[in-house]
Structures are given as C-alpha cells and as structure tokens.
Amino acid sequence: xxxxxxxxxxxxxxxxxxxxxxxxxxxxxxxxxxxxxxxxxxxxxxxxxxxxxxxxxxxxxxxxxxxxxxxxxxxxxxxxxxxxxxxxxxxxxxxxxxxxxxxxxxxxxxxxxx
Amino acid sequence: xxxxxxxxxxxxxxxxxxxxxxxxxxxxxxxxxxxxxxxxxxxxxxxxxxxxxxxxxxxxxxxxxxxxxxxxxxxxxxxxxxxxxxxxxxxxxxxxxxxxxxxxxxxxxxxxxx
DNA sequence: CTTAAGTGATACCATTTGGTATCTCAAGGT
DNA sequence: ACCTTGAGATACCAAATGGTATCACTTAAG
Numbered sequence: 465x466x467x468x469x470x471x472x473x474x475x476x477x478x479x480x481x482x483x484x485x486x487x488x489x490x491x492x493x494x495x496x497x498x499x500x501x502x503x504x505x506x507x508x509x510x511x512x513x514x515x516x517x518x519x520x521x522x523x524x525x526x527x528x529x530x531x532x533x534x535x536x537x538x539x540x541x542x543x544x545x546x547x548x549x550x551x552x553x554x555x556x557x558x559x560x561x562x563x564x565x566x567x568x569x570x571x572x573x574x575x576x577x578x
Numbered sequence: 579x580x581x582x583x584x585x586x587x588x589x590x591x592x593x594x595x596x597x598x599x600x601x602x603x604x605x606x607x608x609x610x611x612x613x614x615x616x617x618x619x620x621x622x623x624x625x626x627x628x629x630x631x632x633x634x635x636x637x638x639x640x641x642x643x644x645x646x647x648x649x650x651x652x653x654x655x656x657x658x659x660x661x662x663x664x665x666x667x668x669x670x671x672x673x674x675x676x677x678x679x680x681x682x683x684x685x686x687x688x689x690x691x692x
Numbered sequence: 693c694t695t696a697a698g699t700g701a702t703a704c705c706a707t708t709t710g711g712t713a714t715c716t717c718a719a720g721g722t
Numbered sequence: 723a724c725c726t727t728g729a730g731a732t733a734c735c736a737a738a739t740g741g742t743a744t745c746a747c748t749t750a751a752g
Contacts, residue, residue, distance in 0.1 A: 592709090592710085594710090618710085618711070618712090619711075619712060619713085621711080621712070621713085621714095622710065622711050622712075625709090625710070625711080626710085642719065642720080643718060643719040643720070644719090
C-alpha cells in the first residue's frame with residue numbers, strides 16, 4: 465500500500481469537506497443537518513460525506529431512520545505525520561518551544577512571565 | 579478570507595505531487611530531473627510543478643536555460659495549523675511529549691525514565 | 693395500510709483534472 | 723552561424739469531480 469493516506473488528502477482537498485469536518489467537530493449531525501449549513505442539495509453533501517468516510521475522517525451510525533455522522537479526527541494523523549517529515553526544513557517548528565523550555569531548565573533564574 | 583490554504587491542500591491532494599515534494603526535499607531539481615523520476619512526460623510534470631508553485635510549496639529560479647525547482651516546506655504551515663485545530667479531539671497528541679518535558683522542568687529531581 | 697420524513701442510488705450534466713502530442717522560444721556548444 | 727537541448731504554450735483527450743434532479747427504500751406516525 466504505497467499511499468494509504470491518499471484518501472485522507474483527497475478528502476481534505478475540498479473546502480466544503482474541510483468545513484464539514486469543522487462542523488462535525490462541534491457535534492455529530494445527520495445528513496440533513498449538515499446539508500442545512502451549505503448552499504447545496506442534500507445529495508451533494510452526501511457525496512462529500514462519502515468521500516470523508518472513505519478517508520476515515522468521519523464515522524456514520526444509524527439512529528432510527530437517520531444517519532448520524534461523527535468526526536473521527538484520529539484519521540488526520542497519517543496526513544499530519546506525512547507533513548511532519550518536512551519539519552526538518554523549518555527549524556522554527558515546535559523546536560522553538562522546546563528550546564524555550566530547555567532554556568528555563570539550564571538558565572534557572574526561577575522566573576517566567578506566563 | 580475564502581480559504582488561502584485551498585491551493586496548498588489542493589496541491590497535496592495528488593500522490594505524484596506529494597512525491598515531488600519529497601523528491602525536492604532531497605535537493606533542488608530542474609523540470610527534466612524531476613520528470614526523470616516519474617513515468618510521465620515532462621509536460622505532465624510541469625503541470626504538477628505549476629500546481630505546487632501555485633500553492634507556494636515550491637519556488638522556481640532560473641539558472642541559465644534551466645529552471646531549478648526548490649522545496650518551500652514553509653508553505654505547509656497553514657495546512658498544518660488547520661489540522662492543529664483538531665488536536666483537541668485526540669488528547670494523545672504531542673501534548674504527551676510536551677508534558678514529559680515540562681515534568682523534567684518542574685520535577686527536577688535529576689531522574690529520567692528509560 | 694397509508695402517508696410523510698430521512699436516506700440511498702442512479703442518471704445525467706458541466707467543469708476540472710491528469711495526461712499526451714506538438715510547436716515555438718530561449719540558451720549553449722561547436 | 724548552426725544545431726542541439728531545456729523549457730513554455732497550446733490543443734486535445736479521457737476520466738474524475740462537484741453538482742442537480744429523480745426515483746426507490748426504510749422508518750416513524752396516523
């Protein structure tokens with residue numbers, strides 16, 4: 465499996481889908497509820513949800529005659545880790561934060577301005 | 579602010595382009611050199627490079643009659659930060675690491691774990 | 693059972709996308 | 723000058739994409 469994260473990046477490639485993720489970050493929603501937040505048909509939203517589900521970014525659970533879509537942020541990890549490879553190119557990463565903490569350790573003046 | 583990071587995610591949405599980024603992570607290359615690593619024509623690679631450049635992920639500098647494409651990993655930051663919003667959903671983030679460091683700072687008993 | 697509400701599944705459409713082939717332009721080597 | 727080499731620009735094509743409209747299925751409510 466050369467690229468298991470392709471479905472993830474593919475899902476993230478559309479702004480509507482990214483918005484849906486943020487939306488589901490607030491609370492799980494049915495298809496109709498999600499569609500209520502966009503200027504497009506329920507069918508179109510459904511398609512996006514399929515792509516998101518395809519990337520594992522959401523989980524769908526039936527509730528009566530409804531389908532509740534929930535965010536699965538954990539699926540973002542592979543993409544995040546892929547990006548992490550490039551950390552080596554911008555030193556000003558959290559390395560800065562780490563350095564700051566280390567500084568407090570070595571330069572132990574006992575002060576901070578939290 | 580209609581999604582300034584759309585070009586970035588769009589660029590990342592294609593596996594070939596992600597491969598090109600990794601490739602340019604090794605060293606800057608001309609179009610022909612990049613194309614040499616893929617089973618497609620130079621023109622096709624050029625298109626990908628345009629998309630990457632569109633997302634600010636690479637920079638192009640002329641060198642004689644050649645064009646040298648260099649990685650600009652910094653452009654990944656917006657996407658990375660966007661993803662960071664979802665950190666709140668998987669507590670086992672780098673918060674663990676951060677906590678570990680903080681522990682060493684506050685609990686400076688001079689011991690460490692294995 | 694009948695009716696309405698929430699989905700799923702197709703069929704269809706316009707646009708975008710990834711790719712090739714081809715032609716022209718610019719820069720070097722001889 | 724000549725000819726080669728690297729790159730840009732189109733034109734063109736097949737397939738994927740985002741979207742709608744429509745119909746069938748399933749569940750809840752009378």
